[in-house]
Amino acid sequence: MESLKFAVNAKINLSLAVMGKRPDGYHDLDTVMQTVNISDGIFIKKSPVFKFECNKFGGEENIACKAARRFFEAARTAPAAEIKIEKSIPSSAGLGGGSADAAGVLVGLNALFNTGLSSAELCKIAVTLGADVPFLIDGGTQRAKGIGEILTPLPHIPKCTFLTVLAGEKPSTGEMFARLDSLNYPKPDIEKTARAISSGSYAELTQALGNSFSVLWNGEKITEKLYKYGADAVALSGSGPARFAVFADSEKADKAKALLEKDGVTVYLCHPAKKSVVFK
Secondary structure (H helix, E strand, O other): OOEEEEEEEEEEEEEEEEEEEOOOOOEEEEEEEEEEEEEEEEEEEEOOOOEEEEOOOOOOOOHHHHHHHHHHHHHOOOOOEEEEEEOOOOOOOOOOHHHHHHHHHHHHHHHHOOOOOOHHHHHHHHOOOOOOOOHHHHOOEEEEEEOOOEEEEOOOOOOOEEEEEOOOOOOOHHHHHHHHHOOOOOOOOHHHHHHHHHHOOHHHHHOOOEEHHHHHOOOHHHHHHHHHOOOOEEEEOOOOOOEEEEEOOHHHHHHHHHHHHHOOOOEEEEOEOOOOEEEO
């Protein structure tokens, strides 16, 4: 095998609690994540020289480029691949597009070069890149603790449709954490979310969503619209300001998307996905 072409799916945080700042400067998290079928495309082929291209955010600072470099370091071999990424996952939407690309590159290189690294070994590389990357090695529905490296698989969530609504610019993620550190607020109950998923109850799940970063954002207007259009639950996506709405009725989701787009709002419709990396 000389090349691979595959897709990498985005994620949403069904619930997210920031537990506190660690002595090393990172933050302990407790979150339930779900992959969704909004995807970027990745092409990797063996090459005598290393080359990385991306239609957005190219260069050595791209997290996926860093992932490739660290993979070859772990494999103890010189970088020898050409990597091209075609991005469709929107940025600053809490969907983990960059993290998905990084995880996809790790998985893709492992498969192409038949390195034989396990998911656990890939996760050790992934955690050095970002909190979402370990989860996105496998994806599906999982609970993540620590700095994203302590993963517990959960049952697949009930059939539903998500609308992710983009809602403006935000400061850096580091600044968002710093703002949160200065506040005293009730943290979301992630155990409640995990129990709801394990029960298989859609109604329980829609009552169990929460996000620590929601205390930093004022999104009542768009939230009210989403409920008016038939959403069963609305929650913040990642660190915001984007939000996602959950619909049991796909027709209501389609209509809500059309109405929001008529108002000039950028909306992405998607569904739960069982994997992060999808080989073609």
